[in-house]
Amino acid sequence: MTSLDQALPLEKATSVDFGRRTIAIRRFGGRVSLRLDVRTLVVTAVLLTAALALAVVALGLGEFSVAVPDVVSALLGQSSGAVHMVVVEWRLPRVLLALLLGAAMGVSGAIFQSLTRNALGSPDVIGFNTGAYTGALVVILLMGGGYFAVSAGALVGGLVTAALVYVFAYKKGIQGFRLIIAGIAVSAMLASVNTWLILKASLEQAMSAAVWGAGSLNKITWDQVLPVMIVFGALLVVLSFYGRRLGLLEMGDDAARALGVRLEGSRLVLAVVGVALTAMVTAAAGPIAFVSLAAPQLARRLTRSASVGLVPSAAMGAFLLVASDIAAQNLFAPTQLPVGVVTVSIGGCYLVWLLAREVKRQ
Amino acid sequence: MSEELKESVVTDVLVDPVSGFAPGARPFASRLSAESVSLGYAGRPVSEALDVRIPDGGFTVIVGPNACGKSTLLRALSRLLEPTSGSVLLDGKSISSYGAKEVARRLGLLPQTSIAPDGITVADLVARGRYPHQKLLRQWSEADEAAVVQALEATNVEGLSGRLVDELSGGQRQRVWVAMVLAQQTPLLLLDEPTTFLDIAHQIELLELFRRLNGEGNTLVAVLHDLNHACRYATHLIAMKDGAVVAEGRPADVVTAELVEHVFGLPCLVIDDPVSHTPLVIPLGS
Numbered sequence: 001m002t003s004l005d006q007a008l009p010l011e012k013a014t015s016v017d018f019g020r021r022t023i024a025i026r027r028f029g030g031r032v033s034l035r036l037d038v039r040t041l042v043v044t045a046v047l048l049t050a051a052l053a054l055a056v057v058a059l060g061l062g063e064f065s066v067a068v069p070d071v072v073s074a075l076l077g078q079s080s081g082a083v084h085m086v087v088v089e090w091r092l093p094r095v096l097l098a099l100l101l102g103a104a105m106g107v108s109g110a111i112f113q114s115l116t117r118n119a120l121g122s123p124d125v126i127g128f129n130t131g132a133y134t135g136a137l138v139v140i141l142l143m144g145g146g147y148f149a150v151s152a153g154a155l156v157g158g159l160v161t162a163a164l165v166y167v168f169a170y171k172k173g174i175q176g177f178r179l180i181i182a183g184i185a186v187s188a189m190l191a192s193v194n195t196w197l198i199l200k201a202s203l204e205q206a207m208s209a210a211v212w213g214a215g216s217l218n219k220i221t222w223d224q225v226l227p228v229m230i231v232f233g234a235l236l237v238v239l240s241f242y243g244r245r246l247g248l249l250e251m252g253d254d255a256a257r258a259l260g261v262r263l264e265g266s267r268l269v270l271a272v273v274g275v276a277l278t279a280m281v282t283a284a285a286g287p288i289a290f291v292s293l294a295a296p297q298l299a300r301r302l303t304r305s306a307s308v309g310l311v312p313s314a315a316m317g318a319f320l321l322v323a324s325d326i327a328a329q330n331l332f333a334p335t336q337l338p339v340g341v342v343t344v345s346i347g348g349c350y351l352v353w354l355l356a357r358e359v360k361r362q
Numbered sequence: 363m364s365e366e367l368k369e370s371v372v373t374d375v376l377v378d379p380v381s382g383f384a385p386g387a388r389p390f391a392s393r394l395s396a397e398s399v400s401l402g403y404a405g406r407p408v409s410e411a412l413d414v415r416i417p418d419g420g421f422t423v424i425v426g427p428n429a430c431g432k433s434t435l436l437r438a439l440s441r442l443l444e445p446t447s448g449s450v451l452l453d454g455k456s457i458s459s460y461g462a463k464e465v466a467r468r469l470g471l472l473p474q475t476s477i478a479p480d481g482i483t484v485a486d487l488v489a490r491g492r493y494p495h496q497k498l499l500r501q502w503s504e505a506d507e508a509a510v511v512q513a514l515e516a517t518n519v520e521g522l523s524g525r526l527v528d529e530l531s532g533g534q535r536q537r538v539w540v541a542m543v544l545a546q547q548t549p550l551l552l553l554d555e556p557t558t559f560l561d562i563a564h565q566i567e568l569l570e571l572f573r574r575l576n577g578e579g580n581t582l583v584a585v586l587h588d589l590n591h592a593c594r595y596a597t598h599l600i601a602m603k604d605g606a607v608v609a610e611g612r613p614a615d616v617v618t619a620e621l622v623e624h625v626f627g628l629p630c631l632v633i634d635d636p637v638s639h640t641p642l643v644i645p646l647g648s
Contacts, residue, residue, distance in 0.1 A: 016510050019483035019524030024502050035502035254473030257442055260466030260494040306482035
């Protein structure tokens with residue numbers, strides 16, 4: 001890490017030994033101050049850089065391939081005609097959305113894993129995605145679909161499922177483990193409902209339902225990017241006020257309250273933000289699985305930190321989804337896979353690795 | 363126990379032979395008090411109309427048999443439990459009228475159970491005690507850093523600050539939790555059974571630390587199981603039974619064989635502790 005000392009514009013190191021390289025940043029006569037863990041900082045920066053680099057690569061890939069320098073000049077508004085059309089009008093919304101939705105899933109997973117104190121406590125495991133799929137199916141099969149109608153259906157389905165899981169898990173407040181068990185149970189029931197709905201549908205409807213259900217970034221245009229940016233931005237503002245409480249809530253209810261955290265209020269706000277983030281992703285692109293499960297834990301292992309961090313999880317989520325989307329578009333080109341198929345495969349590998357690690361540990 | 367004996371025990375104990383005042387009414391300053399509070403959990407009442415005043419600058423220890431309501435009282439004093447009636451006063455105002463962080467700047471609590479997140483280092487955990495002093499843009503001020511250094515030194519864990527909390531012994535870990543509460547820099551410290559699960563040497567070490575903190579001007583309130591530890595370290599003892607305060611005052615004034623038998627149902631002898639000259643309770647057995 002010594003080379004880092006020269007590489008980073010180092011602020012003052014803390015006088016307390018945190019067991020890890022830690023720096024304190026103080027500005028404006030002490031009115032603004034921060035404590036940063038250097039390893040977390042570096043990992044986050046590397047992940048973000050990698051995600052952005054992949055995004056540039058993704059903008060150039062496809063039937064009409066564009067070289068990286070041309071992509072960059074197109075992004076800077078220095079090109080016109082076909083290149084501008086392909087890079088900025090066609091591909092940029094998709095890549096941008098992959099970055100944003102990936103980050104949102106990482107953050108959402110981190111919130112739930114922290115609240116439940118469990119690596120399995122992510123929104124896709126506790127039934128949210130399955131419920132969103134049920135909502136979307138109902139719209140596709142009964143009302144014929146349409147992008148915004150399906151999004152709305154998914155949103156309602158996901159939120160109703162979240163409320164149901166909450167009610168089933170409630171017993172003098174919410175406990176992480178009960179929430180996960182209730183989520184898995186509700187999820188299993190809804191999965192059978194989904195199968196039944198698809199069996200009842202016509203072939204054409206079933207096909208479009210199946211594509212939606214895998215989670216896909218195909219056919220994304222600028223119309224879908226703007227709402228996501230606004231919602232994501234608003235949720236991040238709320239999170240900047242509430243995010244730090246996650247670390248305190250992890251220490252137990254009494255300890256958190258003793259330190260001045262209003263328990264039920266904070267938990268409710270954080271859970272609503274987590275659900276809203278997942279709802280936003282699902283409404284925009286369908287239920288993309290496993291990113292919110294894997295991203296926070298992968299980020300945590302890379303940063304070697306005690307808690308799942310929101311920012312590193314966001315960077316990891318963005319990286320994973322962009323990488324998955326490149327694979328989805330190009331592995332079997334010209335056939336485009338839904339990105340959800342790739343994330344499920346990655347997620348499967350992640351779970352196998354996790355299980356193998358646990359077995360080895362015992 | 364007959365009503366008559368109960369009466370006599372209570373009178374014996376409550377009237378201070380020197381001042382003639384009942385210690386509960388003795389004029390001492392108190393920033394934290396429970397005024398006629400009734401406490402309980404979901405329809406199960408624990409205490410009715412309880413009055414307790416915590417003397418400023420003292421080391422108050424609450425003792426009593428299991429399920430006598432001592433931890434419940436401590437939870438109420440630290441606003442973890444809302445009284446069903448009556449109120450807890452902090453600096454003259456109802457504790458529930460303060461903002462959550464404002465209370466946490468005046469009153470620190472070491473709960474019975476806390477969870478150290480996997481892989482957290484000592485200093486990182488202690489630094490979390492600074493939360494009530496921090497703001498969105500001011501997350502690590504000079505004062506935060508100084509308070510953490512001071513808390514690590516006061517609890518003698520500065521040498522461990524970079525270590526993982528999971529790797530520490532029980533005694534070290536408990537001192538780290540105390541350091542986290544100290545980093546809060548509150549004039550009032552409430553400790554819920556801080557010595558439970560520790561071996562005797564670590565219990566004494568921790569109690570000595572509390573005494574030192576008390577000597578430095580902090581007001582301490584602890585729930586303890588061991589009556590002899592309470593007698594030795596408390597400057598003010600509160601004995602509870604069945605949700606009510608049976609006796610309170612200086613251990614030397616309060617602790618008698620009758621009281622111990624009344625409160626714990628344990629026949630015993632109370633002698634002078636040859637080391638600290640405080641009451642020493644020797645159980646008689648059957």
